[in-house]
Amino acid sequence: MSSEQEPISIETREVTKTYGERAAVNHVSLQVKKGEFVSLLGPSGCGKTTLLRMLGGLEQPDQGSILLGGRDVTGIPAYGRNSNMIFQQLALFPHMDVFNNIAYGLKVKKLPKADIRRQVHEMLELVQLGDYGRRAVSQLSGGQAQRVAIARALINRPEVLLLDEPLSALDMQLRLDMQRELKRIQREFGGTFIFVTHDQNEAMNMSDRIGVMRAGKLLQYATPDEIYEKPTDSFVAKFIGDTNLLATRVLGQDTNGIRVECFGYSLLVKTGEDTPVAIVGARHSLSIRNEYIRLGEDAIPCLNKLDGRVIEAVYGGANIRYTIQIAEGFLVQASALHQRGASRFSPGEPIRIGFDPEDALLLSEPMLQDPAQEEGI
Numbered sequence: 001m002s003s004e005q006e007p008i009s010i011e012t013r014e015v016t017k018t019y020g021e022r023a024a025v026n027h028v029s030l031q032v033k034k035g036e037f038v039s040l041l042g043p044s045g046c047g048k049t050t051l052l053r054m055l056g057g058l059e060q061p062d063q064g065s066i067l068l069g070g071r072d073v074t075g076i077p078a079y080g081r082n083s084n085m086i087f088q089q090l091a092l093f094p095h096m097d098v099f100n101n102i103a104y105g106l107k108v109k110k111l112p113k114a115d116i117r118r119q120v121h122e123m124l125e126l127v128q129l130g131d132y133g134r135r136a137v138s139q140l141s142g143g144q145a146q147r148v149a150i151a152r153a154l155i156n157r158p159e160v161l162l163l164d165e166p167l168s169a170l171d172m173q174l175r176l177d178m179q180r181e182l183k184r185i186q187r188e189f190g191g192t193f194i195f196v197t198h199d200q201n202e203a204m205n206m207s208d209r210i211g212v213m214r215a216g217k218l219l220q221y222a223t224p225d226e227i228y229e230k231p232t233d234s235f236v237a238k239f240i241g242d243t244n245l246l247a248t249r250v251l252g253q254d255t256n257g258i259r260v261e262c263f264g265y266s267l268l269v270k271t272g273e274d275t276p277v278a279i280v281g282a283r284h285s286l287s288i289r290n291e292y293i294r295l296g297e298d299a300i301p302c303l304n305k306l307d308g309r310v311i312e313a314v315y316g317g318a319n320i321r322y323t324i325q326i327a328e329g330f331l332v333q334a335s336a337l338h339q340r341g342a343s344r345f346s347p348g349e350p351i352r353i354g355f356d357p358e359d360a361l362l363l364s365e366p367m368l369q370d371p372a373q374e375e376g377i
């Protein structure tokens with residue numbers, strides 16, 4: 001089946017929401033397929049929560065439309081939609097036990113008691129809290145409370161479950177456990193989940209697709225692999241993973257690739273389907289992931305080689321992170337696997353670095369400034 005034919009769970013078409021003068025969400029179009037786990041990722045204030053709230057009917061767009069299960073639900077409030085939402089504050093009913101918290105949605109629908117009991121038990125099994133039905137919610141750990149909130153949100157079998165940073169209040173270890181747990185639940189339940197986070201690792205670990213947002217715009221919507229390997233612009237490249245963005249000028253193009261100039265070096269870059277058309281003299285950012293930079297003897301076979309000096313070497317367990325100065329104002333960050341017996345380089349040491357054309361990506365827009373500094377990330 002082609003991706004065009006796969007059923008769409010939820011879709012936005014050119015959705016815009018403005019507060020005062022400012023578009024919190026600006027002409028965003030995206031499609032989420034049934035059974036997908038999608039993350040909306042971006043720095044604080046980029047509009048992720050506003051978009052999620054519009055998907056759930058808690059806010060209404062000023063422009064554009066939203067389709068849920070193929071039906072236009074624009075303008076329909078949350079209670080009229082077959083979606084459900086989990087927030088960072090879980091808001092479990094404190095006076096009810098776990099069973100009754102989960103059963104609530106079915107009781108409102110006035111389902112027969114036996115059906116409610118059976119479905120609540122199925123949900124308790126799904127979230128691995130089989131014996132906790134009679135437990136007061138005040139006696140749950142943070143992770144258990146999360147599971148109850150998930151079970152309560154799923155019991156009505158929503159077309160889509162919307163999650164607004166539900167793990168951000170948990171400590172690191174529990175957060176990692178809950179990431180795995182949430183993925184397992186989503187797989188077993190077979191539902192569509194849309195998850196808001198500003199944590200790139202969380203988004204990379206969990207998602208089938210990630211929507212990267214900035215200042216209300218959806219910059220890129222693709223699989224974690226694609227976003228990492230083929231970011232569409234310097235903001236995405238910098239926000240996901242660690243990368244060097246070099247300011248370059250196109251010298252020319254031949255069958256081997258595009259040749260660019262950077263601080264007096266002539267570098268060869270591979271052309272790909274997304275590579276911008278090479279116009280001689282045009283300025284483009286070149287993105288090279290820190291881990292794709294080879295150091296010392298490893299740089300010898302590389303087609304692009306530069307000479308510099310180690311400024312800093314930071315030991316990080318599995319990796320060593322080097323800052324290398326190639327020229328005044330030209331610093332490169334490299335991350336080398338820390339293996340027993342492998343060469344290590346010390347601050348002050350001259351060093352040769354290299355990279356192959358296919359390990360660098362020429363981005364379509366010129367580098368004006370460091371996007372990470374601009375956003376304060």
Ligand SMILES: Nc1ncnc2c1ncn2[C@@H]1O[C@H](COP(=O)(O)OP(=O)(O)OP(=O)(O)O)[C@@H](O)[C@H]1O
Nearest residue numbers: 019023024042043044045046047048049050051198
């Ligand atoms: N009810 C509102 N009234 C006025 N402005 C709002 C309102 N809700 C959000 N905004 C503004 O819209 C922009 C996007 O906010 P939103 O909460 O969607 O961002 P976010 O990416 O989820 O950020 P965070 O990660 O900090 O929650 C921000 O500039 C915010 O101040």
